[in-house]
Amino acid sequence: MRWNDLPEVRSPVGRPIVDVLADGPRRQDLPGYEPVYRDFVDYIMRCTHRIWEEKNIGLCRTHYADDVVMHTLAGPGVGAESVVQGTIGALGMSSDRQVIGQDVVWSEDADGTLYSSHRINGQMTHMGDDAMLGAATFRGTGATTIADCACRANCIVEEWLVRDNWRAVAQVGGDPWALAQTQAAADKAGDPARHRWRTDAIAVVRRGRDVAIEDGHPAAIPAAMLARAFRDDMFGDAAAALSPAAEIRWPSMRHGHGRGFWIGCATQLRSVLHDVAFRLDHAAARPLPHGDVAVALRWSIAGRHAGGGVWGTPTGRDVLIMAMSHYRLRVGAIVEDVTVFDELAVLRQIAGGVMPGELHV
Amino acid sequence: MSALDAMAAVARGEAPPQLLGACRLEVGGFDAFGIEAIGDAFRHDPVALAGAMIAEDVMNFAAIVEDQGLFADLYDGNIGRLWRAGRPAPHMNEPFVAVPFDPDLRQERGDIEFAGSDHPGLADDADVRVRETGLAILARDPTAWRSRAFCIRAFGTAAHGAALFALYRMSGDRVRVSGFGYAVAIWDGSISRVTLDTVPLPGDRRVRIAG
Numbered sequence: 419m420r421w422n423d424l425p426e427v428r429s430p431v432g433r434p435i436v437d438v439l440a441d442g443p444r445r446q447d448l449p450g451y452e453p454v455y456r457d458f459v460d461y462i463m464r465c466t467h468r469i470w471e472e473k474n475i476g477l478c479r480t481h482y483a484d485d486v487v488m489h490t491l492a493g494p495g496v497g498a499e500s501v502v503q504g505t506i507g508a509l510g511m512s513s514d515r516q517v518i519g520q521d522v523v524w525s526e527d528a529d530g531t532l533y534s535s536h537r538i539n540g541q542m543t544h545m546g547d548d549a550m551l552g553a554a555t556f557r558g559t560g561a562t563t564i565a566d567c568a569c570r571a572n573c574i575v576e577e578w579l580v581r582d583n584w585r586a587v588a589q590v591g592g593d594p595w596a597l598a599q600t601q602a603a604a605d606k607a608g609d610p611a612r613h614r615w616r617t618d619a620i621a622v623v624r625r626g627r628d629v630a631i632e633d634g635h636p637a638a639i640p641a642a643m644l645a646r647a648f649r650d651d652m653f654g655d656a657a658a659a660l661s662p663a664a665e666i667r668w669p670s671m672r673h674g675h676g677r678g679f680w681i682g683c684a685t686q687l688r689s690v691l692h693d694v695a696f697r698l699d700h701a702a703a704r705p706l707p708h709g710d711v712a713v714a715l716r717w718s719i720a721g722r723h724a725g726g727g728v729w730g731t732p733t734g735r736d737v738l739i740m741a742m743s744h745y746r747l748r749v750g751a752i753v754e755d756v757t758v759f760d761e762l763a764v765l766r767q768i769a770g771g772v773m774p775g776e777l778h779v
Numbered sequence: 780m781s782a783l784d785a786m787a788a789v790a791r792g793e794a795p796p797q798l799l800g801a802c803r804l805e806v807g808g809f810d811a812f813g814i815e816a817i818g819d820a821f822r823h824d825p826v827a828l829a830g831a832m833i834a835e836d837v838m839n840f841a842a843i844v845e846d847q848g849l850f851a852d853l854y855d856g857n858i859g860r861l862w863r864a865g866r867p868a869p870h871m872n873e874p875f876v877a878v879p880f881d882p883d884l885r886q887e888r889g890d891i892e893f894a895g896s897d898h899p900g901l902a903d904d905a906d907v908r909v910r911e912t913g914l915a916i917l918a919r920d921p922t923a924w925r926s927r928a929f930c931i932r933a934f935g936t937a938a939h940g941a942a943l944f945a946l947y948r949m950s951g952d953r954v955r956v957s958g959f960g961y962a963v964a965i966w967d968g969s970i971s972r973v974t975l976d977t978v979p980l981p982g983d984r985r986v987r988i989a990g
Contacts, residue, residue, distance in 0.1 A: 432854025435800050518813060520801045539801065541813045560812050588874045588986070595989045654884065662892040663929035663945070670988070671875030673810075674959055675929040675945040676892055682880025707854050708838055708899065728876065730989035749896045761876075765989055 419526045421635055421703040427457040430519050432707045438463050438519075450571025452480075459522045462534045462567070469505060470517040478502045481574060488577040491740050491763035492601075494615055511551065512542035512559070520562075521744060523714035525702035531568050531575070535702055535714030537744050537756065538563045544590045550583065550597065550762075551590050561586040562667075564742040564758045566700065566716050578699075578716060580742050583762035584670040594762050595730075595769075602771030616767075620738050623720040628698035636711045637701035640745045640752055644717055648688065648696035653681045661751045668757045680755065686728050691721025691737060711747040716740075729768050737767050782840045782856055783833060789858065790842075790849065792822030797857045804861040807976065808958065809868035817861065823869040832972050834941035834965045836900045836934045841941035841965050848963025848974035850932060850943040862943055864961040865974040874986045882927045882947050890917055893930035900934035908937045912964045913944055916973055924951030928962070941965040946975060 426445050430438045438460070446457035455461040465481050468474050482498040495504065509515060520537040527533050541560045547553050561582040568576040587594045605613065628645070631638045639659050646656035657677035667673050668683045688694060700716040719739040724732045739759050746754035780788075785797035794814045804811040804820055811820045831844035840851040840858075847865035851858050883889045891913040895906050913928040920926045925948065932943040942964045949957040960976030 430801070432799070432857060432859050434796065434857060516800075516813065518801050539812050541815070558816070560816070584876075584988075585873070598989075657884075661894050661897050663894065663897065663931050665931060665945075668878075669876075671810075671873055672878050673875070674878060674880065675931065675947070676882055676927075678881045678884050679878060681884075682878040686878060728988055748899075751894065751896065753897055761988070768989060 421525065421637075422705050424457075425705060427459055429521055429523075429704055429706050429712060430459065430463055431521050431712070439467060452572055455572075458524055458532050458534065458569075461569070461572075462522045462524075462536050463519050466517050466519065466536070466538075470509070470515060473509065475502055475505045475509070478505060481572060482577075483573045483575045486574055486576060488579060489740065490579050490581075491738065491760040492766065493613070511546040511548035511554075512540075512544060514545070515540055515542035521706075521712055523702050523704050523712045523744065527568075531570055533700065533702060534565075534567050534569065535700075535716070535742065535744065536565045536567065537714075537758075538565065551587060552592055552597075555590045557590045559586050559589040561589070562669075562756065562758050564714075564744065566714075566742060578740065578742070580740060580758045580760055582669045582758055583760050584765070587762060588670075595765055598762055598765035598771070599769045601766045602769035605766070605771035616738055617736075619718070619740075620720040620736055623697045623718045623738065624695045626695065626697055629700055631698075631701050635701070636703040636747055637713045637715060639747065639750065640713055640715055640743065640755075641698050641701055643752070644698065644715065644743075645696060647681075647684045648694060648719060651688070653684055656684070657681050659752050660755070661748070661753045664752055665754045666757075667755065669759055669761045683757075687719070687739070690723060690725040690727040690729050690732070691719065692724040694719060694721040706746065709748070710753075713743075713745040713747060715743045715745070717743070723768055729765065733768055733770070735767060735770065737764060739764060780856075782835055782851075782853055782858075783828070783842075785856070785858060786840055786842065786849065786851060787828040789817065789861070790821055790826045790828055792818050792825050794818050799854070799857050799859050802858055802861060804863065805961065806863040806866055807868035808872045808960070809870060810873065811869070820863075820869040824866055832965050832967070832970075834935060834939065834967075838900050839932055839934050839941070839943075841943070841963055843963055843965050843972045843974050846974055848961075848965075850941070850961075850963050852932070862961050862963070864963045864976050867977075876986065876988050882925075889927060890914060891928050891930065893933075897930075898933040901940065902936040904937040905933070905935055905940050908940065908966060909933050909942050912942055912966065912971060912973065915971070916944060916946070916962045916964065916975055919973070920946065920948065920975065925949040925957075935966075939967050944975075 488495040524534040563581040566578040643659040741759040743757040788795040831842040850862045852860035929945040944962040962975035
């Protein structure tokens with residue numbers, strides 16, 4: 419299907435949750451999905467609501483494949499039971515969590531898989547002790563998450579999850595760098611083979627092979643911007659895809675406006691990483707209200723931490739970044755960029771965690 | 780309930796059904812996301828919109844009352860995004876990672892960053908008014924050593940309309956202080972009113988991220 423087919427399957431942008439979750443007849447052919455789901459956007463929004471807010475976490479067993487792989491920058495989780503346990507654990511820490519969906523950008527991929535990119539702001543109170551956030555502080559947190567899911571017949575068969583964990587830790591008064599060092603120290607214990615996923619993922623990024631984008635697809639605009647920046651170091655040309663007043667929201671509370679600010683975000687990463695490889699992993703687009711277009715990109719960077727800068731003294735370690743970006747396009751220009759990657763997990767790599775990571779310097 | 784009625788309720792610290800769950804309010808460098816956080820921010824510092832100067836179209840709403848301005852994104856009358864200029868943060872701002880950047884990208888310094896194509900509700904004849912308004916904001920900005928205006932919302936005509944500017948300011952002190960704030964402008968004929976975030980700049984909570 420084309421990116422703008424099925425306009426009746428609407429983005430949640432600009433809609434009250436009572437409208438998004440209203441019961442009614444099917445709007446989209448969804449073979450194998452529960453009858454309650456009206457379309458694919460409804461599937462993502464409603465099952466998230468049922469699991470997280472209605473606390474019916476056992477639904478993960480019918481909404482995740484038994485062998486699902488959930489990719490995060492802290493390592494993969496495997497199996498629906500892992501998802502169940504992780505969800506219960508998260509709610510044990512922040513039982514009042516609202517998983518507020520900001521957008522669902524989706525596509526039907528070549529093999530018939532439905533693929534969603536779900537941008538979420540999780541509003542919660544840190545009211546229980548937690549391995550990452552520490553002892554309960556009763557502070558509010560609200561970090562952005564983007565969850566990309568490949569779905570077939572009511573089940574998520576593969577998921578990629580990025581959360582602004584640096585911000586979440588900072589919001590409760592924690593020290594992300596100290597936490598990353600603690601996590602890294604734990605990573606160094608035990609069988610290093612369990613960290614092989616990271617070496618494999620870096621190799622995939624270095625091999626390149628971007629996902630194909632058809633001619634005329636709106637995702638080509640931001641995809642070219644990222645490639646021009648991270649492959650060619652032509653940051654000024656890359657940023658020309660942005661409106662001169664574009665809003666930029668990157669992890670760890672990087673928030674500003676304009677092409678120069680975007681270049682600042684990109685060069686802050688690029689300056690500390692040498693021998694950089696970039697790969698575009700997935701692209702999707704959907705119509706938004708007012709004639710705007712939403713584009714979702716999943717992309718990866720591999721590089722060697724050899725430059726002094728935002729991540730401290732160079733360590734020479736290989737670093738992997740799994741990032742997701744949601745863009746709002748208007749008349750072909752990017753007017754908003756929301757990019758998320760787990761900078762806490764990057765610091766964990768810098769501190770020597772999720773090894774093996776060879777030393778180059 | 781009209782957009783004005785809904786905005787007036789929000790400004791009192793209430794949560795009308797038009798306030799969307801995914802709405803974000805920015806005020807004084809503070810980021811309040813969701814109905815509860817927005818309600819809390821306005822209950823700390825409510826404002827009555829009676830007597831406010833108002834501009835509105837199908838996509839946006841703007842109001843200026845006394846020394847503060849409100850601006851909203853609308854979707855079929857629902858409020859999807861909010862900015863409040865001229866008021867301090869209701870709570871301590873979050874730590875953030877500072878981004879070194881160049882707001883100009885040229886030696887000929889830019890003052891207004893504005894693309895008319897970003898604003899479908901703005902008539903062509905209003906471009907000049909938006910630019911003039913932005914320059915007027917910069918002229919009255921007391922941190923004007925390096926002050927730049929990014930026009931992020933605008934609607935209306937040359938005769939009547941409104942604009943929202945993100946302001947980047949860097950002080951001229953020996954140790955420079957910088958940050959973003961907002962300004963709301965409404966014009967109606969020969970009358971033009973502007974409110975902007977006040978100095979000093981929002982509390983600097985930048986952090987060293989590692990090492």
